[in-house]
């Protein structure tokens with residue numbers, strides 16, 4: 001293989017740049033040319049290509065976001081759009097494409113593989129909702145960002161003896177909510193994977209108040225419902241007034257944690273090596289601290305379960 005292309009797509013995640021750096025430098029180390037595709041699949045349709053050399057990925061390992069930019073691309077959902085993308089890749093002499101993104105990005109890559117492109121997926125999303133990998137690039141940083149926010153909110157919560165409902169990202173999953181809630185010592189964690197009873201949340205709140213707790217943090221994953229709705233329900237049932245904070249896009253930004261940089265470096269390198277070995281429809285993942293690879297189609301048919309033991313533990317510790 002002489003030339004590979006790389007793109008970032010879907011929501012940005014801290015560590016995508018570290019993965020790009022690893023893809024570019026590992027490819028060059030093995031004597032291949034690398035082409036960057038800007039703005040995800042849109043860049044394939046518009047031939048928004050940029051050659052990448054060793055220096056073009058210098059000084060980015062510590063930067064959040066993605067130097068290639070990212071986008072969501074509706075034209076890629078239709079066969080004509082994908083056929084055009086494939087033609088552009090072939091015309092540019094690209095033999096293998098590495099995509100860094102979430103499950104949507106992987107689905108797009110799979111469609112491209114069906115019409116002849118060698119593709120490898122690197123899981124890059126803060127949501128951690130991709131099967132076959134214990135962690136996705138960006139998850140650790142996002143969780144740390146949320147924990148940092150919880151710490152600060154807890155200061156003011158304690159000063160005013162108030163309860164806060166904090167909404168965190170995660171799309172349809174509760175991975176960020178659970179990890180950040182456990183690490184931040186939240187009193188209640190509401191995630192889409194577990195039906196919740198608002199009366200139990202209120203009971204926990206009241207129990208805390210009765211034993212003199214000066215703060216109360218309720219974490220809600222965005223996939224459940226809005227934090228304002230939860231706050232209103234609490235008010236309706238108990239007359240307890242809670243403050244609402246929607247953390248929003250700050251969870252996507254920031255310098256990647258050491259863990260995300262290391263994960264991204266390992267995954268980027270592994271993706272290139274898979275192409276070199278002739279694999280064409282794989283995703284890389286981390287399982288038990290080891291980098292593994294899986295058939296992309298099979299991986300997308302799997303589901304990823306939340307760790308219910310962690311959920312139960314968070315409840316016990318927040319008593």
Ligand code: ATP
Nearest residue numbers: 010011072073076077101102103104105107108125
């Ligand atoms: P995140 O989880 O961070 O949101 P993602 O990769 O899941 O990232 P999506 O918006 O779902 O983000 O997908 C990114 C892009 O991948 C889409 O805009 C579209 O171009 C392409 N894509 C997604 N699903 C498909 C599909 N089923 N077929 C073809 N292309 C797809």
